[in-house]
Amino acid sequence: MSKLFRAVILGPPGSGKGTISERVASSFGLQHLSSGDFLRENIAAKTEAGVLAKAYIEKGALVPDDLMTRLIIPRLEQMTRHSWLLDGFPRTLAQAKALNSICELDMVISLNIPLETLKDRLRHRWIHPASGRVYNMRFNPPQVQGVDDISGEPLIQHEEDKPEALVARLRHYKDMAKPIIDLYRAKGILHMFSDTETDRIWPHISSLLSSKIPTDLTDAQRATNH
Ligand SMILES: Nc1ccn([C@@H]2O[C@H](COP(=O)(O)OP(=O)(O)OP(=O)(O)O)[C@@H](O)[C@H]2O)c(=O)n1
């Protein structure tokens, strides 16, 4: 059997993790696991972990490492036969160590996007809260302004996407991400991409993945995912 491929995407809020993950999933057949979406699913389903996590998210806090790990690791263990791309986890060094203990990552994609670009993007980001679908009023607008394409429900903007909140969020991201990035750099699996446009970063990520993912695996995964 071909070797499976396991990757993580890191980047500050608004750096395009979700946007790029969707492209990786559809072009390479990897399963995209967004920890934010998975949390929202657990909250909606009122699982034990979801109920506990909800209280932190509502306060604007990060979910504690032990709870986050208890939620994500079993989900990943269900995906042992799949290649995957993880987005939003690990968010702390403790989460990175927990991930290390259950699998060997093949690649870490780290997005390095200028602050002004992040501010500008997040100002225009609109979300469909129930599904986590993300729009941008300029980059990928919904078909009807303010309305989710699939459900027809209203879109909202997050308080924390406002420019005033972003500087603090970004500082926090940098503090948390530095030891994680150092860890993956030391393992020799870190690939950093710097630009202001997802469409300019994407060809580099795409060719890197093409060189690392065996094509028979891509075909097999695509067949099982769709
Ligand atoms: N490892 C993680 C992932 C998510 N969260 C919580 O889940 C929320 C939603 O996560 P996500 O969808 O990844 O969105 P953001 O944190 O807003 O990040 P981004 O803007 O990068 O998408 C976070 O704010 C945080 O409270 C967390 O605590 N720990």
Ligand SMILES: Nc1nc2c(ncn2[C@@H]2O[C@H](COP(=O)(O)OP(=O)(O)O)[C@@H](O)[C@H]2O)c(=O)[nH]1
């Ligand atoms: N203008 C512009 N917007 C982008 C680009 N890439 C992503 N976006 C938008 O920027 C916002 C943040 O992207 P998202 O993928 O949610 O980033 P994440 O927070 O890292 O997951 C969303 O509204 C995207 O639609 C880009 O290259 N240009």
